[in-house]
Amino acid sequence: MSINKYSILLPTYNELENLPLIVYLIVKTFEEANYDYEVIIIDDNSPDGTQNAARQLQKIYGEDKIVLRPRAGKLGLGTAYVHGIKHAKGNFIVIMDADLSHHPKFIPQFIEKQKEGDFDIVSGTRYVGSGGVYGWDLRRKLISRVANYITQVLLRPGASDLTGSFRLYKKDVLSNLIDKVVSKGYVFQIEMIVRARQLDYTVAEVPITFVDRVYGDSKLGGTEIVGFAKSILTLFATT
Numbered sequence: 001m002s003i004n005k006y007s008i009l010l011p012t013y014n015e016l017e018n019l020p021l022i023v024y025l026i027v028k029t030f031e032e033a034n035y036d037y038e039v040i041i042i043d044d045n046s047p048d049g050t051q052n053a054a055r056q057l058q059k060i061y062g063e064d065k066i067v068l069r070p071r072a073g074k075l076g077l078g079t080a081y082v083h084g085i086k087h088a089k090g091n092f093i094v095i096m097d098a099d100l101s102h103h104p105k106f107i108p109q110f111i112e113k114q115k116e117g118d119f120d121i122v123s124g125t126r127y128v129g130s131g132g133v134y135g136w137d138l139r140r141k142l143i144s145r146v147a148n149y150i151t152q153v154l155l156r157p158g159a160s161d162l163t164g165s166f167r168l169y170k171k172d173v174l175s176n177l178i179d180k181v182v183s184k185g186y187v188f189q190i191e192m193i194v195r196a197r198q199l200d201y202t203v204a205e206v207p208i209t210f211v212d213r214v215y216g217d218s219k220l221g222g223t224e225i226v227g228f229a230k231s232i233l234t235l236f237a238t239t
Contacts, residue, residue, distance in 0.1 A: 018099050
């Protein structure tokens with residue numbers, strides 16, 4: 001058994017259909033790899049019964065493995081991580097989406113990569129090696145590529161995939177970065193990597209495949225794109 005413990009933070013909002021499957025896949029992955037773990041579900045008061053599903057999962061897998069730490073309402077991704085870290089017992093934190101777009105099967109590769117070079121952060125990338133995106137139309141792919149390209153040119157972050165939210169962090173590194181990050185929403189993940197480079201944290205990447213959400217609505221629309229452009233320019237001006 002590894003002496004390391006991995007806390008998987010799962011921020012949720014209306015993920016009733018996805019939560020049982022993503023938790024099953026996480027548990028299966030960690031049990032097979034024989035790593036110590038816990039899944040922390042940070043639910044923002046979903047009206048669809050996500051929290052009830054989480055309580056059922058606690059009965060199945062145990063409250064030591066499935067930790068439910070809900071919040072009063074939709075308060076944003078950054079604060080969800082802050083909330084999750086407070087309750088995390090692991091010395092490593094995995095952040096991922098609960099909507100099945102990130103497959104837990106890649107997590108053991110993150111862990112092995114981290115061990116190889118004692119990296120501070122291991123980030124999943126859709127844009128290198130065997131990485132890729134499935135289920136996106138041309139528009140979504142174009143937006144993602146252009147966003148990534150603009151960010152690369154302006155911020156030179158030293159990583160190939162900046163908008164992804166599938167990562168492994170050393171717990172103290174994640175805590176320190178979150179203290180310094182000011183962005184919200186889509187740009188939050190980009191700023192995390194940009195700040196990491198500024199603070200001389202080491203970042204490694206592992207190719208992943210991203211699958212567009214199976215159930216529910218995507219959260220990226222026209223207003224998010226405009227907000228993204230403004231936020232990137234602000235980040236460029238302040239870093």
